Amino acid sequence: MQLVGQVPDPTGSLHLRTWLWQQGWRLAQDYAFTGSGLMSFWMVNSAYSMLIGVPYIAHVHNSLLEVWIEQGLAGVFALVWAGAVLLAQLRRSLSTPSATPGANGWLWAGMAAIAIAFFHGLVDVVFYVSRTLPLLGFVLAFALLPSSQ
Numbered sequence: 147m148q149l150v151g152q153v154p155d156p157t158g159s160l161h162l163r164t165w166l167w168q169q170g171w172r173l174a175q176d177y178a179f180t181g182s183g184l185m186s187f188w189m190v191n192s193a194y195s196m197l198i199g200v201p202y203i204a205h206v207h208n209s210l211l212e213v214w215i216e217q218g219l220a221g222v223f224a225l226v227w228a229g230a231v232l233l234a235q236l237r238r239s240l241s242t243p244s245a246t247p248g249a250n251g252w253l254w255a256g257m258a259a260i261a262i263a264f265f266h267g268l269v270d271v272v273f274y275v276s277r278t279l280p281l282l283g284f285v286l287a288f289a290l291l292p293s294s295q
Contacts, residue, residue, distance in 0.1 A: 163207050163269065169195040170206035174214040181218030190215070209267030209274055232260065 173182070173190060182190045188201040196202060206212050213221045239253050267274075 166203065166206055167208055167211060170208065170211045170215055173206075174211060177215060177218060179218050179220075181214070181216050181221060184216050187212060187215055205271040205274070207270050209271050212271045212274055229264075236260075 169191060170187075173187075173195060176194070177190075187206060188204050191206070192198050192200060192202050206215060210222065210225065213225050217224075236253070236257060
């Protein structure tokens with residue numbers, strides 16, 4: 147926390163997010179096994195962390211922490227397992243020569259998109275808490291397309 151306090155932050159976004167992650171970590175410990183339920187962070191955070199009766203912040207701005215709070219350890223395990231399967235498939239795709247011209251370009255585009263989605267998920271949860279979640283399937287398709295041919 148002291149390190150974050152030394153970073154220039156004119157909007158206060160960085161400080162707010164670290165404060166929110168601390169609250170989220172406490173909620174994740176409270177709901178470690180069962181989770182609080184899908185799309186329930188904003189009420190649980192308002193009632194138990196902020197001690198107000200109205201929803202204030204929609205999500206915790208960290209995908210892994212959001213899944214842990216709402217789905218418990220089973221959700222975190224499923225998310226990590228899906229990531230490991232995806233990485234294994236990408237590794238297999240890279241090691242197998244493709245007969246389709248240009249397939250490696252799609253593979254690299256898919257890997258870049260997955261990396262961007264992963265790093266974006268460290269500071270926001272836009273794919274998990276919105277209607278754009280099915281669009282993540284396009285990212286996965288780009289990565290898995292070359293190995294299916």
